Amino acid sequence: MGSGKRTLTTVAIALVCAVTVLGTPGGAFASPGRPTPASTPSSGSTRVAGKDLEAVRKKLDDLYHDAAVATDAYNAAQERTKNQSAQIVRLAQEIVKGQEKLADLKDRAGAAARAQYRGGGLPPGVRLWLSDNPQQFLDGAGTALQGEHATEGLLADMTRTQHDLEQYARDAADRWQELDANREAKAKAKKKIEKQIAAAEKLESQLKKQEQKRLQELEDEAALKAQTAWLDSGILKELRGKASGEGREAVKFAADQLGKPYVWGAEGPKSYDCSGLTSQAWAAAGTVIPRTSQEQWKHLRHVDVKDMRPGDLIIYFHDASHVAMYVGDGAIIHAPRPGRTVTIAGAGSMPILGVVRPDA
The missing domain is CATH 1.10.287 (Helix Hairpins)
Incomplete structure (x- = not known):
């Protein structure tokens, strides 16, 4: 990895390491650790005040996923409306x-x-x-x-x-x-x-502060488990691709947006949804790509996961309802969902559908 790319990833990780559980200290995304005993839930810790927080987490995932699918439909209709x-x-x-x-x-x-x-x-x-x-x-x-x-x-x-x-x-x-x-x-x-968002917010609002904190921990642990499994496959040993000039510009733009809120349908500059971030990052790099994650998956060149390089876009879930930008060291920058901000996460923390390359 070039020093410029490592510096970018390291700086970005430093901004979110206090709130994102991704691996052992100093290991970035290339050498993940296992959850420490303190962060490993006990057999009964998922039930607080009679509520099954793991079930709540899965329900929230479903609600926000459905909202993401609808957001893609909204964005696609918006693009068609502008064109028409x-x-x-x-x-x-x-x-x-x-x-x-x-x-x-x-x-x-x-x-x-x-x-x-x-x-x-x-x-x-x-x-x-x-x-x-x-x-x-x-x-x-x-x-x-x-x-x-x-x-x-x-x-x-x-x-x-x-x-x-x-x-x-x-x-x-x-x-x-x-x-x-x-x-x-x-x-x-x-x-x-x-x-969908109102239902999710209502569900979260019914949780006490302690439950909300534990819910966040469960989300982090689920992401860590998926990321660890992905990295245990040895994928990082195969990732040798270097970013193109445009790819570096796109990654730099995405990194500059860290901490900005997720807002569905937003394309910046103050807030973004997932495909709003990736499309604007590549527009800033000089390449116009489709607005939605589904259209990005449909129209951009597909590359094998082992061949991906910083700047490539990872498409997630079977319905291509989420997209993130790969930035190297097994990490992505993405706009996750309502209530969250543009952040860094593990590339394997969600089910990967495939990878596309805008500057093919």
């Missing part, structure tokens, strides 16, 4: 330009028709017979023929422009329908997010 609004604006501009062009073509066609009318009357053969200068007549006939062709061209252009306007109008109407559908999807997702 931009398309409607573009189509409206095309319609205005088309109407102006059509008005100009009508004026020119009318002028050509009036000129043709003024030069009409007698048949061409009679006008040639009456003409004092046959050559001048023939020249004028050629000009008139050109004018007729030009008029035909004007009429064809008018027809094409009219058809374009009709197509623009149909496209705009379609975009409006899609916009309405996505507004409805956003509202539905928002309602679900708020419902």
Whole structure:
């Protein structure tokens, strides 16, 4: 590992080591320890005041997971809404330009028709017979023929422009329908997010301070257990990838956001949700990536876990409902969930679906 990457990880870990249980002191994420006897729960310590805190923890995990899925749906609908609004604006501009062009073509066609009318009357053969200068007549006939062709061209252009306007109008109407559908999807997702978060907050509010503290310990212990199992597989021995220049910029941006609150649907600069953090980090590095974790999983290049390098994104859970940035030494930076802040955690502390690389 390069000294720059180790310094970044070390500094970031120092900011959160007081509240995050990840391994033995000084071991960073590369050499995790086992829970000390003091942090290992006794057989009855998960039940406080008659409540099964482990069951509460799992229930909270389910509620916040469902909220994360709904947040991804909200963010996706929001992105589609922005794109459709931009398309409607573009189509409206095309319609205005088309109407102006059509008005100009009508004026020119009318002028050509009036000129043709003024030069009409007698048949061409009679006008040639009456003409004092046959050559001048023939020249004028050629000009008139050109004018007729030009008029035909004007009429064809008018027809094409009219058809374009009709197509623009149909496209705009379609975009409006899609916009309405996505507004409805956003509202539905928002309602679900708020419902799940409210249920989680209500459940947590029913716990006493001692129970809330113990609940946090249980969360840390579950994360440590998963991280330890991941590291025990020997994965760190295989991770040799070095960050690209853009990857280093993305990691630096993510590290600068440590301590900022998680807010669903947020893209910074004061708060983030999980994919808001990763998409903005890579935007700061000069690469635009999809807004949601599911779209990041769907559209970015997949790489094997053993080949990942700092800056890559780890997608979590079977439904790709969470994303974090790998920063080296077996660690990630991510925006976990409501009530938490952007923090460092073990890369294996949640079920990994796969890894994607934005700067492939």
